[in-house]
Amino acid sequence: MKKKKLYPQTKIKKIGVEYLNQCTKLDENSLNGIWTKEQWYKELTSSKRISIGAILDSDLIGLTSAWLTADEINITFVGVLPFYQKQGVGTLMVLSLLEFSRKIGIYIATLEVKEKNIAGKLFYESLDFHQIGLRKKLYKDGSNAVIYRYVDNYEH
């Protein structure tokens, strides 16, 4: 897997409910608000979910979140504020999520992305995620979802 440049001074860490307002705002500013504040509260407090943030001077500039099942993680959100995109922040967050996952013995990650989200698809492919299927008209706007899967090389 490709190594990325580190955005200076950015901390990548597991975050909790203390970032609730910033998560809701970042969601609005990167993905037009896919979840409400109540949904983010659940995301940040459930033991079956994990959220990792990119923090720069106490500001949340990137966020990824996943649901944990017995044998895989389902990545439900990856967003970086527009000003900080294309600087390796998204890569660092997803790598951190995959590392967390490996540590708890989960070696498979899946996710869905809009078929027309070219940047999103190229991003996941740069991280060795592979397309495994298509779900037609999954999203409210009628667009299709491409399903991606990542298998950790260390699986045994």
Ligand SMILES: CC(C)(COP(=O)(O)OP(=O)(O)OC[C@H]1O[C@@H](n2cnc3c(N)ncnc32)[C@H](O)[C@@H]1OP(=O)(O)O)[C@@H](O)C(=O)NCCC(=O)NCCS
């Ligand atoms: C997709 C997203 C999370 C990527 O985060 P990022 O921090 O900008 O990505 P990185 O800088 O780590 O990019 C890693 C690689 O992904 C690919 N990539 C990322 N953004 C890209 C873009 N706009 N166009 C083409 N390729 C892109 C490139 O291969 C890049 O490697 P390179 O910099 O060596 O060319 C970010 O653009 C974003 O928040 N977009 C809006 C929300 C979204 O679409 N999320 C994903 C679907 S849920």
